[in-house]
Amino acid sequence: MYIKFPVLVCGMLYFRKYSQHYENKAQSLEKQQLINEISLLRSQVNPHFLFNSLSVLSSLVYSNAQLAEQFIQELSRSYRYILDQKDQSLVSLQTELDFLRSYSFLLKIRFSDKLQVHIDIPDHLQKNAKIAPFTLQLLLENAVKHNRMSEKEPLEVQVFTSPDQTLVVQNRLQPRSAPVHSTGIGLQNIINRYALLCNRPVQAIETENHFVVKVPLIV
Numbered sequence: 587m588y589i590k591f592p593v594l595v596c597g598m599l600y601f602r603k604y605s606q607h608y609e610n611k612a613q614s615l616e617k618q619q620l621i622n623e624i625s626l627l628r629s630q631v632n633p634h635f636l637f638n639s640l641s642v643l644s645s646l647v648y649s650n651a652q653l654a655e656q657f658i659q660e661l662s663r664s665y666r667y668i669l670d671q672k673d674q675s676l677v678s679l680q681t682e683l684d685f686l687r688s689y690s691f692l693l694k695i696r697f698s699d700k701l702q703v704h705i706d707i708p709d710h711l712q713k714n715a716k717i718a719p720f721t722l723q724l725l726l727e728n729a730v731k732h733n734r735m736s737e738k739e740p741l742e743v744q745v746f747t748s749p750d751q752t753l754v755v756q757n758r759l760q761p762r763s764a765p766v767h768s769t770g771i772g773l774q775n776i777i778n779r780y781a782l783l784c785n786r787p788v789q790a791i792e793t794e795n796h797f798v799v800k801v802p803l804i805v
Contacts, residue, residue, distance in 0.1 A: 636665070642696050657695055660688040671719040675783065676804060679753075680712040686722040686745070693730065700735040706746045707753075715751070715803040718779045722755065724772045725799050729757040732797075752786075753801040759792070776801070 639661050646654035667685040671677060683705065690703040703726065726743055735741035743757045777788045786802035 638696070639664075639692055642692070646695070653695070657692065660691045664688045664692065668720075674719055675779070676716040677719045678713070679707070679715040679717050679803065682717050682719060682722055683707065683712060683745075686726065689723050689726065693726070697730075697735060699737050700740050701730065702740050702742045704742065704744045704746075706744070708747065711747055711751075711803065711805075715753075715805050717753065717801065717803065718776065718783060721776055721801055722753075724776065725755040728772060729755075729797070732762065733757060733760040734762045735760065747803070748800070751803045751805060753803050754798060755801070756796055756798045759795055759797055773799070 639657075643654060643657055643661070646657055664685060667681075667688075686703075686705070690701075693701055694703075722745065729741065729743050733741050739760065741757060741760060743755065745753070745755050748754055773790060777790075780786070780788045780802065784802055784804055788802070789798075789800040791798045791800070
């Protein structure tokens with residue numbers, strides 16, 4: 587008994603040590619996977635985002651110098667956000683919303699009254715809740731990509747919260763006459779990242795009239 591007890595204790599300590607080792611290793615791998623997911627998303631955002639923005643800016647410079655200056659400021663804010671979130675798995679909701687507002691401004695210059703973005707989120711959630719970076723920008727970009735819009739039939743995108751601390755991004759279904767090819771990588775990227783961040787899944791729901799994505803807020 588006196589021999590077995592120390593052996594048992596040593597075995598338990600050994601097991602605990604290596605369990606902690608593998609747990610830390612798993613957490614490290616998960617963090618690296620999140621970083622890889624964000625890097626992939628940034629690589630998709632940067633070229634497309636910058637090309638379209640510069641195209642709009644080139645025409646503004648000659649037609650409206652004052653608006654062109656404001657466009658440059660919002661573009662700088664947006665691009666700074668993209669660069670700053672290189673290694674972040676979570677950001678404050680307020681920071682992400684600031685990015686969304688800048689990004690929405692750039693799109694509004696491009697599409698004018700054809701696009702309407704409505705944000706209605708309580709201040710306390712904006713300050714206290716966290717979200718995976720680029721989530722809202724990507725969902726807005728998807729809505730613009732897959733739906734038609736016109737001055738008579740603008741595309742309305744609503745961003746709001748539900749009572750269960752879920753962020754909702756919703757747009758009316760206005761499918762383009764010629765469907766746009768999509769790999770679905772962007773939305774799947776969000777789903778994969780949240781699978782690592784929390785135990786509440788991202789939900790993508792298509793009803794008869796709307797496309798809705800529900801993203802869990804991390805408080």
